[in-house]
Amino acid sequence: MPKGRILIAKPGLDGHDRGAKYVAHLLRDAGYEVIYTGIRKTPEQIVSAAIQEDVQLIGLSLLSGAHNVLFGRVLALLSEKSADDILVFGGGTIPSKDIPKLEAMGVRAVFTPGTSAESILQTVSRLLQQQQSNTHTSN
Amino acid sequence: MIPEHLRKAAQAWTDGAVRRATSKSPERSDRFETASGRPVDRLYLPDEDLISNYSDKLGFPGEYPFTRGVQTTMYRGRLWTMRQYAGFSTAEESNRRYRYLLEQGSTGLSVAFDLPTQIGLDSNDERCIGEVGKVGVAIDTLDDMERLFESIPLDKVSTSMTINAPAAVLLAMYIAAAEKQGVPKDKLAGTIQNDVLKEYIARGTYIFPPQPSLRIVSDIFAYCTREVPRWNTISISGYHIREAGSTAVQEVAFTLADAICYIETALSAGLPIDQFAPRLTFFFAAHTDLLEEVAKFRAARRLYAKLMKERFGAKDPRSLMLRFHTQTGGVTLTAQQPDNNIVRVAIQALAAVLGGTQSLHTNSKDEALALPTEEAVTVALRTQQIIGYESGVTNTIDPLAGSFFVEKLTDQIEYEARTYIEEIDKMGGVVRAIEAGYVQREIEEAAYVFGRSIDDRRRIIVGVNDFKSETEPDIDLFEVSEEVRARQIEKLDRVRARRNQAAVDDALRCLQEAAAETKANLMPPILAAVHAYASIGEICGVLRQAFGEYEEKYG
Numbered sequence: 001m002p003k004g005r006i007l008i009a010k011p012g013l014d015g016h017d018r019g020a021k022y023v024a025h026l027l028r029d030a031g032y033e034v035i036y037t038g039i040r041k042t043p044e045q046i047v048s049a050a051i052q053e054d055v056q057l058i059g060l061s062l063l064s065g066a067h068n069v070l071f072g073r074v075l076a077l078l079s080e081k082s083a084d085d086i087l088v089f090g091g092g093t094i095p096s097k098d099i100p101k102l103e104a105m106g107v108r109a110v111f112t113p114g115t116s117a118e119s120i121l122q123t124v125s126r127l128l129q130q131q132q133s134n135t136h137t138s139n
Numbered sequence: 140m141i142p143e144h145l146r147k148a149a150q151a152w153t154d155g156a157v158r159r160a161t162s163k164s165p166e167r168s169d170r171f172e173t174a175s176g177r178p179v180d181r182l183y184l185p186d187e188d189l190i191s192n193y194s195d196k197l198g199f200p201g202e203y204p205f206t207r208g209v210q211t212t213m214y215r216g217r218l219w220t221m222r223q224y225a226g227f228s229t230a231e232e233s234n235r236r237y238r239y240l241l242e243q244g245s246t247g248l249s250v251a252f253d254l255p256t257q258i259g260l261d262s263n264d265e266r267c268i269g270e271v272g273k274v275g276v277a278i279d280t281l282d283d284m285e286r287l288f289e290s291i292p293l294d295k296v297s298t299s300m301t302i303n304a305p306a307a308v309l310l311a312m313y314i315a316a317a318e319k320q321g322v323p324k325d326k327l328a329g330t331i332q333n334d335v336l337k338e339y340i341a342r343g344t345y346i347f348p349p350q351p352s353l354r355i356v357s358d359i360f361a362y363c364t365r366e367v368p369r370w371n372t373i374s375i376s377g378y379h380i381r382e383a384g385s386t387a388v389q390e391v392a393f394t395l396a397d398a399i400c401y402i403e404t405a406l407s408a409g410l411p412i413d414q415f416a417p418r419l420t421f422f423f424a425a426h427t428d429l430l431e432e433v434a435k436f437r438a439a440r441r442l443y444a445k446l447m448k449e450r451f452g453a454k455d456p457r458s459l460m461l462r463f464h465t466q467t468g469g470v471t472l473t474a475q476q477p478d479n480n481i482v483r484v485a486i487q488a489l490a491a492v493l494g495g496t497q498s499l500h501t502n503s504k505d506e507a508l509a510l511p512t513e514e515a516v517t518v519a520l521r522t523q524q525i526i527g528y529e530s531g532v533t534n535t536i537d538p539l540a541g542s543f544f545v546e547k548l549t550d551q552i553e554y555e556a557r558t559y560i561e562e563i564d565k566m567g568g569v570v571r572a573i574e575a576g577y578v579q580r581e582i583e584e585a586a587y588v589f590g591r592s593i594d595d596r597r598r599i600i601v602g603v604n605d606f607k608s609e610t611e612p613d614i615d616l617f618e619v620s621e622e623v624r625a626r627q628i629e630k631l632d633r634v635r636a637r638r639n640q641a642a643v644d645d646a647l648r649c650l651q652e653a654a655a656e657t658k659a660n661l662m663p664p665i666l667a668a669v670h671a672y673a674s675i676g677e678i679c680g681v682l683r684q685a686f687g688e689y690e691e692k693y694g
Contacts, residue, residue, distance in 0.1 A: 013270050013344075015338070015341075017343070021583050038691050039343045064274050065273040065510075073268075093509065095508055095509055095616050113474040
């Protein structure tokens, strides 16, 4: 029984997916089922992939500076489609002053350059627990 | 070959002195390795081969096999071109930054385009929300290009443009903007990156599938040979391959494998090798492992010269020269303790200079976080000037030649890169290797190994996994406003209202016909469309219709 299903996604137009692939690989090695979307996906494509693949978490990776707009769009679409039980975390070159804004929008965690693998794994495991208990209470 | 008496003496030293020393205090590690994971010995010894095979291995500067540099006098004649990559927001704002850089002593321009421009979309396209003007300047029509170079004499500066899939369009806009300044195209000097293969491998701003993309590349070669003779028609790039996580060897190998593919494409389009090869250029990264990087540049030059001579039969010495631009490694910058990045960049820039680069971009300390501020860019440029004017390394040519270690590394990197290229040949060439995901997987694996070595602290990154600070300084970051898109859309609307629509329609129809005719060169119809103020989205739209779009497969 896998520990959880996670979609790693690249919204926006930038092609820098070293970080996304690294996190995907790391999570796979840790026993999660990971689906990686590839680069240049629209928020619509990401949300529909998340629903179709029945994931518990979405990890968004962006390095172009368009995170405020595009992470927000993914969250809005999730709630439009009543899929906001799926929790969202993010990563990339994100200035620290933007992190509170993203958190206020509903992004559960933001990993910036230099975040250790250990801390990513801990956060993901905590988010999954949270996600499962949320789903249970809403049932 | 290491002389026998030396080998014996070294063995005696290892068995005696080294054993005694390490039994008292052991070395810091059981295994020492370069940044690319190559094992490094305690000591290297002189190799007789270097003397007996001197002309085959090293040669003289400006002569085959160019190991010691491509110019006869190297930096004693002229320093490298100090070329800082810049561009953001609108053409007007980027123009101000370029003029600032030129005032500060930059000797060439290097244009960064935003992602919509790089994938051939207009700023008003839905897919561009959040991206307009973010990582570079937004260009929709010739009107933007004219503003970008306003008051910059295009017959005096050389301009490098980081543009790939739509390189033909931006080159056409540059030619047209220069004409409006009264500068004819045969006076223009500069470079377009135009290396679409590495977009599939590592960088991601592809548009069309490989075959039509290669046709466009080859059309540009043919057109520039005739019309823009001083233009470097491609900058075959290892930089992004390295940024994606490759080793130094993979950087050299995959870049030269891409070069082979471009050369074969141009040859099969009927271009003679010595006509287009002198205008091919390269682009590499410089990382912090100084000696490995110097060896990498020397190995790349030697391997390329041999490939060009032996495999392609090139005769013109300029066809055999690997001329290259270097950028310090963006991926080595840390968000933590950003001032430390100034030191990293200085070491990397020194590696590029000791490696014989023709031009150099030094990164700014704040680029792990955002686009650089003007202050940070100035320090980065000053770093190059200090190396150029104060360090003394420019007084003699190829000063690390003859270092037992550097020469050994140079041999190893050349040999291993050649082995990779043979592997790719066996797979049927680099396009096949890319389509099979081989190249991408090799890089991803190297990136993972490197990342894990940081996670488990086998590799120390100062400020990240050791020597951490309790508090991180709050630094001022450069920010591009979300309003840029609205301003850009307004400008595009104004141009569309003003232009002769019939002329645009006509030019786009001609382009469509040329695209369908594989023997036609696409440059003239693209130039005509640009002159009529057709937008990049319209021009690439026609080509998207004709050629289709590339979809990467993940599995």
